[in-house]
Amino acid sequence: MQIGFYFDQTRCIGCSACAVACKDWYDIPAGPERWMRILYNETGKLPKVFVSYTISPCFHCEDPVCIPVCPVEAIIKREEDGIVVVNSEKCIGNEQCDSKCLKACPYDAPQFSNKVGAKMHKCNYCLDRFVEGKLPICVEACRTHALDAGYLDDLKRKYGDIQETKNFTYSERTKPAIIFKPKLK
Amino acid sequence: MSNANNVKKSDVKIVRSTSAFDCGGRCPLRLHVKDGKIIRIETDDYEVKEEQLRACLRCRALRQYVYHPKRLKFPLKRDGPKGSGKFKRISWDEALSEIAKKLKEVKELYGNLSIFLALGGGYQAAYHDGMLAMMRLLTQFGGYSTHYGNVSSEGAVYATQTMYKSPFVGNSRDDLLNSNLIIMWGWDPARMISGTDTIFNLVKAKEKGIKIISIDPRYTDSATILADQWIPIVPGTDVAMMVAMAYVIIKENLHDQEFLDKYTVGFEKFKAYVMGEEDGIPKTPKWAEKITTVSAKIITDLALEYGRTKPAALMDCQAPARSAVGELYNRAAITLTAMTGNIGVHGGSAAGGLMGIPYGHMFFRAGIPPPRRNPVEEGLKSVRGSLDLNLRFQARCHTNKIFDAILKGKKGGYPFDVKFAWFINNNFLNQLGNANKSAKALKQLDYMVISELWLTPTAKYADIILPVSSIAERSDLTRPWPSGPYFTIANKAIEPLGECKSDLRIAEELADKLGITEFVKYPDVESSLKFMLKMTEDTRKEIKNFKKFKEQGIHRVKLEEPHVAFKKEIEDPENHPFGTPTGKIEIYSQRIADLNDPDNPPIPKYLERWEGRYDPLSKKYPLQLLSPHPKSRVHSEMYLVEWLKEVDPHVAWINPVDAEARNIKNGDEILVYNGRGKLKIKAWLTERIIPGVISISEGAWYDPDDNGIDRGGCVNTLTMDAYSPGGASALKSCLVEIKKFKGGA
Numbered sequence: 001m002q003i004g005f006y007f008d009q010t011r012c013i014g015c016s017a018c019a020v021a022c023k024d025w026y027d028i029p030a031g032p033e034r035w036m037r038i039l040y041n042e043t044g045k046l047p048k049v050f051v052s053y054t055i056s057p058c059f060h061c062e063d064p065v066c067i068p069v070c071p072v073e074a075i076i077k078r079e080e081d082g083i084v085v086v087n088s089e090k091c092i093g094n095e096q097c098d099s100k101c102l103k104a105c106p107y108d109a110p111q112f113s114n115k116v117g118a119k120m121h122k123c124n125y126c127l128d129r130f131v132e133g134k135l136p137i138c139v140e141a142c143r144t145h146a147l148d149a150g151y152l153d154d155l156k157r158k159y160g161d162i163q164e165t166k167n168f169t170y171s172e173r174t175k176p177a178i179i180f181k182p183k184l185k
Numbered sequence: 186m187s188n189a190n191n192v193k194k195s196d197v198k199i200v201r202s203t204s205a206f207d208c209g210g211r212c213p214l215r216l217h218v219k220d221g222k223i224i225r226i227e228t229d230d231y232e233v234k235e236e237q238l239r240a241c242l243r244c245r246a247l248r249q250y251v252y253h254p255k256r257l258k259f260p261l262k263r264d265g266p267k268g269s270g271k272f273k274r275i276s277w278d279e280a281l282s283e284i285a286k287k288l289k290e291v292k293e294l295y296g297n298l299s300i301f302l303a304l305g306g307g308y309q310a311a312y313h314d315g316m317l318a319m320m321r322l323l324t325q326f327g328g329y330s331t332h333y334g335n336v337s338s339e340g341a342v343y344a345t346q347t348m349y350k351s352p353f354v355g356n357s358r359d360d361l362l363n364s365n366l367i368i369m370w371g372w373d374p375a376r377m378i379s380g381t382d383t384i385f386n387l388v389k390a391k392e393k394g395i396k397i398i399s400i401d402p403r404y405t406d407s408a409t410i411l412a413d414q415w416i417p418i419v420p421g422t423d424v425a426m427m428v429a430m431a432y433v434i435i436k437e438n439l440h441d442q443e444f445l446d447k448y449t450v451g452f453e454k455f456k457a458y459v460m461g462e463e464d465g466i467p468k469t470p471k472w473a474e475k476i477t478t479v480s481a482k483i484i485t486d487l488a489l490e491y492g493r494t495k496p497a498a499l500m501d502c503q504a505p506a507r508s509a510v511g512e513l514y515n516r517a518a519i520t521l522t523a524m525t526g527n528i529g530v531h532g533g534s535a536a537g538g539l540m541g542i543p544y545g546h547m548f549f550r551a552g553i554p555p556p557r558r559n560p561v562e563e564g565l566k567s568v569r570g571s572l573d574l575n576l577r578f579q580a581r582c583h584t585n586k587i588f589d590a591i592l593k594g595k596k597g598g599y600p601f602d603v604k605f606a607w608f609i610n611n612n613f614l615n616q617l618g619n620a621n622k623s624a625k626a627l628k629q630l631d632y633m634v635i636s637e638l639w640l641t642p643t644a645k646y647a648d649i650i651l652p653v654s655s656i657a658e659r660s661d662l663t664r665p666w667p668s669g670p671y672f673t674i675a676n677k678a679i680e681p682l683g684e685c686k687s688d689l690r691i692a693e694e695l696a697d698k699l700g701i702t703e704f705v706k707y708p709d710v711e712s713s714l715k716f717m718l719k720m721t722e723d724t725r726k727e728i729k730n731f732k733k734f735k736e737q738g739i740h741r742v743k744l745e746e747p748h749v750a751f752k753k754e755i756e757d758p759e760n761h762p763f764g765t766p767t768g769k770i771e772i773y774s775q776r777i778a779d780l781n782d783p784d785n786p787p788i789p790k791y792l793e794r795w796e797g798r799y800d801p802l803s804k805k806y807p808l809q810l811l812s813p814h815p816k817s818r819v820h821s822e823m824y825l826v827e828w829l830k831e832v833d834p835h836v837a838w839i840n841p842v843d844a845e846a847r848n849i850k851n852g853d854e855i856l857v858y859n860g861r862g863k864l865k866i867k868a869w870l871t872e873r874i875i876p877g878v879i880s881i882s883e884g885a886w887y888d889p890d891d892n893g894i895d896r897g898g899c900v901n902t903l904t905m906d907a908y909s910p911g912g913a914s915a916l917k918s919c920l921v922e923i924k925k926f927k928g929g930a
Contacts, residue, residue, distance in 0.1 A: 011388055013375040013406045015816060016832035020245040023828050024226055030827030038832070046840070046872045047417050051409040141228065143239045144388050144410070183410075 004177030011146035018138035059176030201738025258683020305611020315688025328560035340506025341538030343911030344515030350764030354537035360747035363532030380668025429473030439492030441526035451773020496532035512911030529755025547666030785910035
């Protein structure tokens with residue numbers, strides 16, 4: 001099985017409630033370690049301005065490229081649900097390995113704090129909530145209900161199978177588990 | 186990792202609460218408490234997901250706010266020059282004894298009018314509110330002077346009082362789905378939470394296929410997802426566009442004459458102005474194009490669309506009314522809704538900018554009021570419902586003139602000389618016009634007390650700072666404003682930090698020091714809250730089971746259909762006249778005509794006044810400055826919370842046209858300045874703002890350096906401490922210039 005996210009870009013106001021809720025749930029201090037990021041995109045000229053936001057958590061890829069590059073096999077993909085988790089204790093830190101996982105990931109999902117030799121952390125699909133049958137905290141935090149999560153097949157049935165949008169290219173190599181409703185105007 | 190994976194569930198208690206910030210939401214929060222500490226926060230878990238009242242990013246960061254290392258935890262006494270920010274810790278007994286002594290001294294030497302209460306909206310709950318507690322106490326002490334005029338909404342209040350005689354002009358938000366056209370005019374509900382569920386209802390409206398148009402100098406966060414069309418407009422010229430729309434509607438005979446005859450007075454006078462019969466200038470779209478920069482075609486098309494689409498919701502707001510003659514914007518908007526017969530019907534809108542519905546509204550919140558009229562106002566002419574602001578200033582000053590009044594006193598024409606001021610629930614130095622002048626006033630003020638959680642820019646000038654507890658440390662009754670319908674309760678989650686106290690307890694203890702025995706004490710919070718629920722009619726009717734209310738943290742009011750403002754007045758005018766003197770919607774107001782003030786015309790008109798685009802001062806300061814709500818703070822509250830700061834960098838929105846003309850690049854440090862002050866901020870170049878206008882979110886903390894440059898980027902370093910004839914704080918009538926920052930002066 002493979003879990004994944006659904007993101008309705010037409011509903012996202014870029015408020016970052018999801019990102020703040022994530023920091024609160026996992027007690028991550030302000031700073032560069034951001035398990036959920038919101039990417040901003042603006043094009044066009046007034047008054048025909050186009051603005052969109054894209055969520056950027058870990059997409060729990062079907063073929064995660066972060067796993068083979070890790071020198072100490074600190075990252076695994078859970079067979080039962082496809083969640084990609086990192087054993088941060090095992091991670092040897094970004095100084096020693098030169099952030100190989102981050103460099104490999106097309107979506108910058110692996111996150112490091114600004115401490116010297118910081119170990120990798122990242123979105124774990126709220127595994128602690130998932131095992132209790134709950135949705136990730138970001139999904140429940142969204143004021144415009146732009147986010148959903150679940151098994152990828154279910155999400156595809158419910159929302160279709162568009163996997164690309166503005167500022168997001170679907171990587172055939174890694175196969176990110178994300179479905180979009182793209183914002184077109 | 187974090188505490189996340191080693192939290193044993195059984196150790197965690199879920200406490201239902203809300204915030205009490207001065208925002209337009211009141212969102213259910215589930216505080217996870219372990220060993221007396223909040224460890225996480227979740228929001229509403231209502232079983233109907235689509236109707237959940239989900240907290241915004243601000244309350245998602247409430248934990249970092251409550252436990253911020255910079256929270257004040259002990260009473261402080263000034264230990265350096267005023268404004269130096271140097272304080273020493275003292276005991277509560279010492280602090281309250283000194284305050285009591287000072288109060289008695291000032292009363293003895295100068296009289297009660299010299300005791301000034303500066304009251305803000307920073308705590309929106311019923312029981313522990315320091316505002317009501319201090320009003321009560323000082324009334325019993327012989328009185329106090331204070332101020333009049335809500336900084337946020339006074340223009341809208343004045344307009345709705347003039348035309349409807351009621352501030353409850355809103356429909357419940359689900360009624361937006363009954364509309365066929367929604368016009369967001371200066372309204373950005375994605376940031377300014379005008380009802381927790383407002384933004385999601387707008388999303389649903391859009392997805393239902395309802396056309397949404399945004400008229401705004403900025404392409405707002407709301408507009409980016411909602412608007413089919415963005416119509417950029419020069420700030421302060423909204424009324425010109427509205428009257429030009431009225432021109433088209435009249436010309437095309439699209440106005441609802443039957444409605445106007447039945448429910449309004451004065452349309453003929455307005456029509457005479459619009460068609461040019463009054464002043465020889467027909468208010469055509471071409472005429473408005475020159476003023477607004479919106480093309481005549483766009484104005485015409487919009488007017489036709491608004492005139493022909495039924496029902497249509499013209500959603501004005503409060504922000505454009507925070508300007509030189511701001512109330513005219515809401516008055517013109519109301520006039521358009523009357524002309525098109527959109528008042529009192531589903532899917533319409535009565536405009537007026539306040540959007541409140543009379544269910545669970547803050548205006549009806551409980552509270553133990555002062556036992557009698559403030560003694561210093563005893564015998565003065567009644568101000569009730571008056572449109573004559575001078576009546577309100579018999580013993581008060583305007584809120585945006587608090588610091589001017591402190592500086593000038595009676596010599597400056599104010600009714601008092603302030604010798605003692607107590608600031609409660611506000612950071613007024615930061616949040617009122619002309620911060621540099623405010624700082625000067627506080628430097629020369631004899632004695633100042635502030636009740637605060639933080640060492641704010643205002644608190645820095647205090648003689649005594651009293652540390653107050655946060656909502657998480659209190660149980661209290663909270664309400665959404667302006668839109669419910671529901672009631673909420675905050676259950677105390679943790680003990681007060683350090684020596685923090687609730688404002689109510691502070692007033693009680695001070696009452697003892699002052700020897701006031703009649704100040705009612707409420708030792709048992711729970712029975713007090715129960716009592717307060719019985720005080721107000723709506724909660725008395727709705728909340729029968731206190732235990733259940735406490736456990737669920739919220740009581741949702743079930744309406745049979747969406748609430749529509751003035752439905753009774755429209756459906757049954759015989760028995761339900763409007764509260765105005767004529768019993769009708771007053772497009773023409775005789776009460777205003779009697780005031781004989783050219784800036785306050787009896788019909789809504791477009792007027793050009795100070796510090797707009799066409800003020801001659803614009804030669805020197807050519808950019809108009811907007812100061813919208815920040816998305817990551819409630820005004821200046823939560824400013825220090827890092828989780829919020831990092832998702833919302835403090836920047837100035839600048840159109841590339843204005844930036845290039847000054848050789849400013851994206852991310853450059855710039856100096857924004859005018860005759861009142863200068864501030865430093867980063868430039869953010871964006872097509873989302875029209876040329877000639879820059880925008881800086883209000884609420885960043887004032888932090889002047891030795892050269893007088895505000896390094897904090899507090900927008901009120903630049904704004905003016907002025908108000909409109911209707912009492913609107915004119916913070917958006919503000920001209921500035923910008924240049925690349927080169928350090929030093």
